[in-house]
Amino acid sequence: MAASEVYPPLLTNRHPDAPAGADLDKCVHCGLCLNACPTYRELGLEMDSPRGRIYQMVQVATGQMEPGESYRQHMGLCLACRGCETACPSGVPYGRLIEAARAELEAITPQPFWQRLFRNAIFSHVLTSPAWMRLLGSGLYVYEASGLRKAVHASGILKYFGKLGAIEPLAPSAEAPFFFRHIGRTFPAEGTRRYRVALLAGCIANVFFARLNEATVRVLQKNGCEVVIPEDQGCCGALHVHAGVKGQAQELARRNIDGILEGGYDAIITNAAGCGSTLKEYDHLLHSDAAYKDKAKRWVSLLKDVNEFLAGIELNQDMRPLNLVVTYQDSCHLAHGQKIRTAPRQLLQAIPGVELREMALSDLCCGSAGIYNVVHADMAASILEKKMPMANVTGASVIATANPGCMLQLRAGVARHGQDQRVVHVVELLDEAYSSVSKRV
Numbered sequence: 001m002a003a004s005e006v007y008p009p010l011l012t013n014r015h016p017d018a019p020a021g022a023d024l025d026k027c028v029h030c031g032l033c034l035n036a037c038p039t040y041r042e043l044g045l046e047m048d049s050p051r052g053r054i055y056q057m058v059q060v061a062t063g064q065m066e067p068g069e070s071y072r073q074h075m076g077l078c079l080a081c082r083g084c085e086t087a088c089p090s091g092v093p094y095g096r097l098i099e100a101a102r103a104e105l106e107a108i109t110p111q112p113f114w115q116r117l118f119r120n121a122i123f124s125h126v127l128t129s130p131a132w133m134r135l136l137g138s139g140l141y142v143y144e145a146s147g148l149r150k151a152v153h154a155s156g157i158l159k160y161f162g163k164l165g166a167i168e169p170l171a172p173s174a175e176a177p178f179f180f181r182h183i184g185r186t187f188p189a190e191g192t193r194r195y196r197v198a199l200l201a202g203c204i205a206n207v208f209f210a211r212l213n214e215a216t217v218r219v220l221q222k223n224g225c226e227v228v229i230p231e232d233q234g235c236c237g238a239l240h241v242h243a244g245v246k247g248q249a250q251e252l253a254r255r256n257i258d259g260i261l262e263g264g265y266d267a268i269i270t271n272a273a274g275c276g277s278t279l280k281e282y283d284h285l286l287h288s289d290a291a292y293k294d295k296a297k298r299w300v301s302l303l304k305d306v307n308e309f310l311a312g313i314e315l316n317q318d319m320r321p322l323n324l325v326v327t328y329q330d331s332c333h334l335a336h337g338q339k340i341r342t343a344p345r346q347l348l349q350a351i352p353g354v355e356l357r358e359m360a361l362s363d364l365c366c367g368s369a370g371i372y373n374v375v376h377a378d379m380a381a382s383i384l385e386k387k388m389p390m391a392n393v394t395g396a397s398v399i400a401t402a403n404p405g406c407m408l409q410l411r412a413g414v415a416r417h418g419q420d421q422r423v424v425h426v427v428e429l430l431d432e433a434y435s436s437v438s439k440r441v
């Protein structure tokens with residue numbers, strides 16, 4: 001029996017961004033997703049499980065419950081990791097549901113002034129403007145390079161700054177020189193050119209993962225790619241989508257499509273699984289935009305995570321051995337969002353001397369989830385605390401993953417509960433293996 005046959009009818013005056021009845025309908029409330037849900041595993045509360053959250057969405061959609069503070073909290077505590085999507089035998093598109101629930105909340109619930117101000121600064125300025133990002137990165141770079149950050153940590157003063165003090169150690173180091181200097185450049189393929197690809201440099205990554213982006217360029221060059229860093233690219237809108245700021249996410253998607261789609265590329269590549277998941281869903285994001293829906297479909301057909309791309313071509317095997325034991329933490333938005341699990345493992349195993357040791361529950365979220373570890377620092381820390389013993393027990397000296405956000409969270413995990421493991425992106429290990437013959441960008 002379809003779930004809608006047991007629910008009262010959906011309200012007819014719902015917001016256009018609200019969770020779709022057809023999506024809600026797919027959940028048969030079997031509960032098979034519960035054990036895959038990090039917040040349910042932590043709290044044991046039905047309201048903080050996928051099934052419970054879907055039930056609350058149904059109650060709101062049918063007018064049996066107001067979308068008030070309790071609803072906002074339960075929707076907010078979800079990591080949007082989509083582990084439940086993988087576990088669900090009924091094909092419930094949970095990622096789409098939670099994004100819609102948040103977009104609806106964003107549209108219908110007034111927020112306090114200071115919260116609106118803060119969100120507006122982050123979503124409309126910092127993430128979308130290279131100038132703001134440079135300013136923020138330069139400030140953080142000076143804070144760190146001057147020794148001030150070390151002094152602040154050593155002084156113990158952070159404990160007096162409440163939440164801000166708790167999240168400060170999670171702040172990444174700004175990596176000067178920033179990757180912005182490469183925007184607009186084209187890097188030639190090494191050897192015969194086999195592909196022409198566009199690399200998306202991200203927004204935050206230009207400042208905080210500049211070396212990862214450079215490693216990605218080198219690895220692609222090594223594999224016969226001419227790598228273009230398109231001038232007209234910007235933030236992908238993933239954080240906007242997750243926070244329910246849909247209109248701005250749509251604008252960013254249109255901007256990226258306009259700036260990149262017609263560049264004659266064989267692939268458009270990202271090294272950030274969290275971004276990739278949203279970038280691959282531009283067709284859904286723009287499905288009601290007549291001018292862009294077909295372009296968005298073409299965009300999606302070209303979009304590739306870097307692991308997926310490299311595992312799908314004939315990989316250059318000219319690597320030096322690394323002699324490392326490595327364990328792999330699945331990035332949720334690669335494993336659950338994009339259904340890519342084999343590719344990163346295949347690449348790690350292609351590196352001579354790398355022994356891949358699987359960790360238990362490698363596809364259970366590490367607690368990073370975009371800015372979740374900042375907004376819900378306690379829950380994120382608790383999830384991470386359970387994750388680290390599973391990494392430790394493998395005995396691996398390296399934890400590889402496929403998303404910058406996961407790298408930061410896992411580094412915090414190593415600092416708090418780890419065994420001095422090195423946390424890297426898969427591409428960085430490939431870059432090391434190619435390094436004896438790499439030309440630095």
Ligand code: SF4
Pocket residue numbers: 026027028029030031032033034050051054084087088089090091092
């Ligand atoms: S989301 Fe899927 S697995 Fe979870 S209760 Fe609904 S049907 Fe079952």
Ligand code: SF4
Pocket residue numbers: 036037038039040048049050053077078079080081082083084085094
């Ligand atoms: S997305 Fe993750 S945190 Fe949210 S309900 Fe699903 S499994 Fe739980």
